[in-house]
Amino acid sequence: MIEFSCVTKHYGDITAVDSVSFSVEDGQVCVLIGPSGCGKTTTLKMVNRMLDASSGEISINGRNVSELAAEQLRRGIGYVIQSVGLLPHMNVRDNIAIVQRLKRVDRRQRYRRADDLLELIGLDPEQYRLKHPHELSGGEAQRIGVARALAADPPILLMDEPFGAVDPLNREVLQTEFLRLQRALKKTVLFVTHDLDEAIRLGDTIILMKDGQIVQHDSPERILAAPRNQFVRDFVGADRALKRLSCFPVEGYIREAQQIADQDAASFSNGGRGPDSVVWVYGADRALVGMLQRSPSGYKVITLKPEEVGVVPLSSMKEALSRLLGQGIRAVPVLDQRNCVVGEIRLPDIEELNQAAL
Amino acid sequence: MALLLPFIEFKPNRVAEGDPFHLWHLGLTWEPWLLAAIVTAALLLALSGEGPRVRAAKVAVGSALFAAALLVALRAGAILVTEATPFGRVGPIGGFWISALASFLIVEGSLRTASWNPMIKGAIRVLPLAIAAGALASGALDSFAMVQEYINRADRFSQELTTHLRLAAFAVMAAVVIGVPLGIVAWKRRLLERPVFTLVNTIQTVPSLALFGLMIAPLALLSRQFPLLRAIGVQGIGAAPALIALTLYALLPIVRNTYTSLSVIPNAVIEAGNGMGMSRRQLLRFVEAPLSVPIILSGIRTSVVQAIGNTTVAALIGAGGLGVFVFQGLGQAAPDLIVMGVIPIILLAVLIDRGMALLIGLVTPPGLRKDTL
DSSP states (O other), X not given: OEEEEEEEEEETTEEEEEEEEEEEOTTOEEEEEOSTTSSHHHHHHHHTTSSOOSEEEEEETTEEGGGSOHHHHHHTEEEEETTOOOOTTSOHHHHHTHHHXXXXXXXXXXXXXXXXXXXXXXXXXXXXXXXXXXXXXXXXXXXXXXHHHHTTOOSEEEEESTTTTSOHHHHHHHHHHHHHHHHHHOOEEEEEESOXXXXXXXXXXXXXXXTTEEEEEEOHHHHHHSOSSHHHHHHHOTTHHHHHGGGSBGGGGOBOOXXXXXXXXXXXXXXXXXXXXXXXXXXXXXXXXXXXXXXXXEEEEEEOOHHHHOBOTTSBHHHHHHHHHHHTOSEEEEEOTTOXXXXXXXXXXXXXXXXXXX | OTTTSEEEXXXXXXXXXXXXXXXXXXXXXXXXXXXXXXXXXXXXXXXXXXXXXXXXHHHHHHHHHHHHHHHHHHHHHHHHSOTXXXXXXXXXXXXXXXXXXXXXXXXXXXXXXXXXXXXXXHHXXXXXXXXXXXXXXXXXXXXXXXXXXXXXXXXXXXXXHHHHHHHHHHHHHHHHHHHHHHHHHHHHOHHHHHHHHHHHHHHHHSOHHHHHHHHHHHHHXXXXXXXXXXXXXXXXXXXXXXXXXXXXXXXXXXXXXXXXXXXXSOHHHHHHHHHTTOOHHHHIIIXXXXXXXXXXXXXXXXXXXXXXXXXXXXXXXXOOSTHHHHHHHHHTTOHHHHHHHHHHHHHHHHHHHHHHHHHHHHHSOHHHHHHHO
């Protein structure tokens, strides 16, 4: 558990953080958000003493951080920053293993751990372990950054706008990845972002800050449904109904999907189902290749790219809606890792979810 | 051109005016024809496009060109210098040098684009030097003016060579000891950045001769005032002022590269290092040193090569070194003596430059090699 009590940070005459108190429960993701200059990054950096508080107390599991040696403290806390900061002269494996090297873990054990972590973040160790940072894409580098933070298995992670420099499409992928990891690892995470959708999607709780003070500390749903004041209302924006959809992973709304192998598509007959239902077509390895569309002469197959139309169980309902509107189809296929259809998300369900809030 | 210009000159003695000879008037039989054939082959190859085979042929013909030119010069030397002219000597001129230059351009031009094993490339590059050295060692070049100058001064030569190397080496070592901390300070303390660079830049703009001259008066004074200094050999002229001047010259590349090497380390990497819990020493060991040492070394590389050249001038204030021969040659109007002093200086500079390049390649971590090569 991370606890802030009456923490203040001054820079000369400027008060960057003003008497802030909150706590993050074990295994929870707490997102700090607010306009630039609101003190969210300063707040984060005081936890691992990259900055020292001017007054007040920060404690981790009851121990005051200012009483611990900064280096020891930091080795026990995972730290991910927006610019990643991989060591350019070391390969991926050595980068991931660096904290354990500081802790004098022996090489065999370090390398085994690095391979495990590469697996965990979904990168093939064979292919990646000897690459150097300049050979990685932005998204890959950021994943390695997360793996490095996790290497020493710290109970706490500090993430300072980790996905801020990644393009929107990759950001969604990385967020999904993060949710999957967090489900498995149950870290206590303090996460800074300026992207409200990201905060809503990833946070168990959200702390909205302004001028160094906490304006509202609540669950994402409550922030959207019950903004405490005009500032929060403005920050959330007029499209909060849409934003609210980010709170819900699609996994709770999956409906059974009708699908058919591509060689049978020609002989398909609509076995009494409604004319609006979608039929997905899969190829040789059961991966999605397209959908059936009715034409005057019967049915024909429209080719689809799985990564363009599909969502995964941890995607948000907002993503599902945007795919629906973007592709102009009646349902979105939910895919597993091999692009097989495990179900679909239908427009009426999204509408219903939205109605429930209003 | 190589075939038309005078190829070699004959001097009856050391200071006499040279007598140029054309390739065809040397009284040689088949050798000029061999050279002509090789030149023709080179011309044909130059017109015949690209490709690995053409490239290999170019390298072979280019190397042969140098060997043939050297052979012609040797044979000419044997014919021109006889018992009747005991002080006679020959020297290669226009035609020979153009052949040598053409040989270098053809070979180097083809090697540059070839994707051969670096060892093989290196061997091909060293080959002409090896041939020349072989000819020298065998005594076949003894009739050459430069070699004559060397033979007359063999002892002195090795002594001055050692002095030259020692002066340059000590100067660069001193410059490293002063320059690296200076570069670090300039980076860490923003206030000192401008004064430090103004100083080292200004030193660099003082002509070397003037700097050596400027050292004389103050050091002579110090030496008179403090017997202790005099006892360890500090005087207005000699090694002490030369070392100081050379060190000052060597500073700029080292200070500048040290500064640059620190400034190019991304802030994010430092922050990540700190954030992961690196101590000051670990940050130096895992982050700063591996990233900056190759850049600092390339500054030292520049300094050494410069120092080898600058040390030549040190001879003027009595510090010795290969410059002694250069200035003797100037004084005695004996160009061959100048060349004899200059060629080893060039060879030294090139050799040390390649050696440093190799060392830099070794200490550059694999992840960084792409940007530096």
